[in-house]
Amino acid sequence: MKVLVPVKRVIDYNVKVRVKADGSGVDLANVKMSMNPFDEIAVEEAIRLKEAGKADEVVAVSIGVKQAQETLRTALAMGADRAILVVAADDVHTDIEPLAVAKILKGVVDEEQPGLVLCGKQAIDNDMNATGQMLSALMGWSQATFASEVDIDGDSATVTREVDGGLQTIKVKMPAVVTVDLRLNEPRYASLPNIMKAKKKPLDEKTAADYGVDASPRLEIVKTTEPEARAAGIKVGSVDELVEKLKEAGVV
Amino acid sequence: MAVLLIAEINNGELNVDATAKAMTAAKKMGDVTVLAAGASAADAAAEAAKIAGVSKVLCAEDASLGHRLAESTAALIVSLAGDYSHIVAPATTDAKNVMPRVAALLDAMVISDISGVVDADTFERPIYAGNAIQTVKSADAVKVITIRTATFDAAEMGGSASVETIGAADNPGLSEWVEDKVAETDRPELTSAGIVVSGGRGVGSEEDFKIIEALADKLNAAVGASRAAVDSGYAPNDWQVGQTGKVVAPDLYIACGISGAIQHLAGMKDSKIIVAINKDEEAPIFQVADYGLVADLFDAVPELTQKLG
Ligand SMILES: Cc1cc2nc3c(=O)[nH]c(=O)nc-3n(C[C@H](O)[C@H](O)[C@H](O)COP(=O)(O)OP(=O)(O)OC[C@H]3O[C@@H](n4cnc5c(N)ncnc54)[C@H](O)[C@@H]3O)c2cc1C
Numbered sequence: 078m079k080v081l082v083p084v085k086r087v088i089d090y091n092v093k094v095r096v097k098a099d100g101s102g103v104d105l106a107n108v109k110m111s112m113n114p115f116d117e118i119a120v121e122e123a124i125r126l127k128e129a130g131k132a133d134e135v136v137a138v139s140i141g142v143k144q145a146q147e148t149l150r151t152a153l154a155m156g157a158d159r160a161i162l163v164v165a166a167d168d169v170h171t172d173i174e175p176l177a178v179a180k181i182l183k184g185v186v187d188e189e190q191p192g193l194v195l196c197g198k199q200a201i202d203n204d205m206n207a208t209g210q211m212l213s214a215l216m217g218w219s220q221a222t223f224a225s226e227v228d229i230d231g232d233s234a235t236v237t238r239e240v241d242g243g244l245q246t247i248k249v250k251m252p253a254v255v256t257v258d259l260r261l262n263e264p265r266y267a268s269l270p271n272i273m274k275a276k277k278k279p280l281d282e283k284t285a286a287d288y289g290v291d292a293s294p295r296l297e298i299v300k301t302t303e304p305e306a307r308a309a310g311i312k313v314g315s316v317d318e319l320v321e322k323l324k325e326a327g328v329v
Numbered sequence: 330m331a332v333l334l335i336a337e338i339n340n341g342e343l344n345v346d347a348t349a350k351a352m353t354a355a356k357k358m359g360d361v362t363v364l365a366a367g368a369s370a371a372d373a374a375a376e377a378a379k380i381a382g383v384s385k386v387l388c389a390e391d392a393s394l395g396h397r398l399a400e401s402t403a404a405l406i407v408s409l410a411g412d413y414s415h416i417v418a419p420a421t422t423d424a425k426n427v428m429p430r431v432a433a434l435l436d437a438m439v440i441s442d443i444s445g446v447v448d449a450d451t452f453e454r455p456i457y458a459g460n461a462i463q464t465v466k467s468a469d470a471v472k473v474i475t476i477r478t479a480t481f482d483a484a485e486m487g488g489s490a491s492v493e494t495i496g497a498a499d500n501p502g503l504s505e506w507v508e509d510k511v512a513e514t515d516r517p518e519l520t521s522a523g524i525v526v527s528g529g530r531g532v533g534s535e536e537d538f539k540i541i542e543a544l545a546d547k548l549n550a551a552v553g554a555s556r557a558a559v560d561s562g563y564a565p566n567d568w569q570v571g572q573t574g575k576v577v578a579p580d581l582y583i584a585c586g587i588s589g590a591i592q593h594l595a596g597m598k599d600s601k602i603i604v605a606i607n608k609d610e611e612a613p614i615f616q617v618a619d620y621g622l623v624a625d626l627f628d629a630v631p632e633l634t635q636k637l638g
């Protein structure tokens with residue numbers, strides 16, 4: 078079985094995001110970019126499936142600007158076998174919407190015929206939490222979102238999902254799209270020799286047009302603003318003072 | 330404008346809080362019909378009919394709709410879509426699972442987790458863990474939306490809409506439910522509680538989380554946790570508050586042994602009053618706290634529990 082892992086290049090999760098003063102967006106120039114943390118977990122899971130003999134090839138794919146190559150090299154250094162870059166924008170500030178990403182991924186899936194697509198549950202930049210579900214819909218496949226445990230057994234997968242009430246386990250028919258949550262695994266670091274080896278692994282370059290997809294957005298971004306700041310608070314010196322303040326505020 | 334609001338139903342019971350909060354946002358978009366779907370949904374439909382402002386309730390009961398499996402639920406919603414300009418739901422994990430699927434089947438871009446309705450086409454939503462608020466205008470014929478409940482007040486009860494029974498769509502039979510692991514609790518639900526007491530890595534163990542729970546119980550509060558506390562096994566996953574967990578906005582949020590990473594703040598910084606108890610006076614949580622107490626939580630939390638009430 079082939080496993081396809083879509084990986085997104087996003088602002089590193091440690092970076093403090095700055096909104097541009099003119100309201101046109103978030104400043105991404107000269108900011109550290111990394112692989113979306115959920116996608117590292119997806120890559121890790123795919124590699125573990127290969128190590129367990131349940132997958133024979135792991136293909137990473139990224140859609141966006143040319144610089145997403147770096148993200149794909151990271152996936153290759155972790156252990157993916159090959160990579161596909163679909164260039165769909167020139168400006169690093171252009172975010173491709175999940176619907177367009179899902180349509181392009183459908184093109185890749187039709188070509189590559191994987192038995193499983195492992196996505197992240199959410200990209201930490203746009204916080205959409207949508208692409209995997211959308212791809213599954215376009216393929217007419219089953220979906221299992223927010224996975225904290227994945228057990229592949231022939232033509233079905235048993236997946237435990239993190240839901241509002243606790244955990245839910247479902248069984249889905251393969252091929253399937255699974256989106257991964259934080260507690261599925263702990264991704265490995267790429268070793269130096271593997272980073273060197275990754276430079277030689279195949280990385281194909283395509284465009285959105287190769288898949289006949291119009292990636293233009295459905296959502297017009299009217300403006301981007303800073304959230305309202307909270308008024309500065311105070312430090313209290315003791316538990317007694319805290320209790321007094323909370324009583325004054327009428328919340329206890 | 331005609332809006333279809335998907336009711337949040339768990340095991341046949343309406344989640345009134347989530348559905349009524351979503352109703353407040355939905356009303357700003359047009360005339361609202363509620364869909365109550367599930368293996369058993371009649372009681373939930375009757376309850377939803379009482380939410381003020383609801384025009385009509387559609388009730389679909391079918392085994393294939395049990396446990397909100399994405400494929401069959403999405404198929405039902407898509408079969409109804411022709412009558413509506415907006416299809417909306419509270420942003421629960423069930424809706425986050427189903428609504429993007431619905432949107433793709435309708436060739437629309439889902440608008441996730443909106444925190445504001447500017448007009449029927451224009452919405453506000455937090456991005457980058459709430460570090461920025463984006464205003465977006467949708468060009469799609471049908472708008473598929475999930476609503477961040479923490480930012481809307483619940484619509485009142487007291488309505489009396491009619492309930493119409495409808496059938497399920499064909500079940501594509503792609504997935505089946507196996508089991509749920511749900512902890513029984515008498516505590517209020519995290520996303521609707523008036524007070525939340527949360528513990529982080531500083532609590533140190535599952536055993537010691539009991540001091541957090543004791544304070545919560547004294548205040549009739551829900552219990553929350555940071556990702557670090559959940560990852561370390563001190564607390565179950567459904568207690569996680571944050572960018573990728575639950576978003577809460579109670580009257581009072583008490584953070585104990587939580588440093589205040591941006592991903593955690595994303596889930597609680599709209600709380601009315603924030604209290605932080607942390608032994609590190611430099612902890613970033615103090616920047617958002619109304620009342621900060623620099624102290625060892627193992628002293629301060631039991632003392633607080635004892636002195637309250
Ligand atoms: C993709 C992604 C998504 C994430 N999503 C979330 C999310 O949804 N929610 C979330 O919470 N995090 C999330 N995180 C993790 C987040 O970045 C932080 O790692 C996490 O919030 C830290 O948890 P913490 O504050 O409990 O632990 P730490 O940062 O380790 O802080 C522990 C604090 O406890 C204090 N302390 C220790 N002992 C005591 C004591 N005896 N008394 C008083 N204080 C004490 C310390 O001074 C310290 O400030 C996410 C991260 C990523 C990458």
Ligand SMILES: Nc1ncnc2c1ncn2[C@@H]1O[C@H](COP(=O)(O)O)[C@@H](O)[C@H]1O
Pocket residue numbers: 082083084085086113115116119138139140141173175178195196197198199200201203204205206207208209
């Ligand atoms: N531009 C992209 N390129 C590759 N994968 C993506 C892209 N956008 C989203 N994804 C995948 O879809 C997941 C969810 O993203 P989102 O729906 O944007 O929150 C991510 O974790 C990735 O696995």
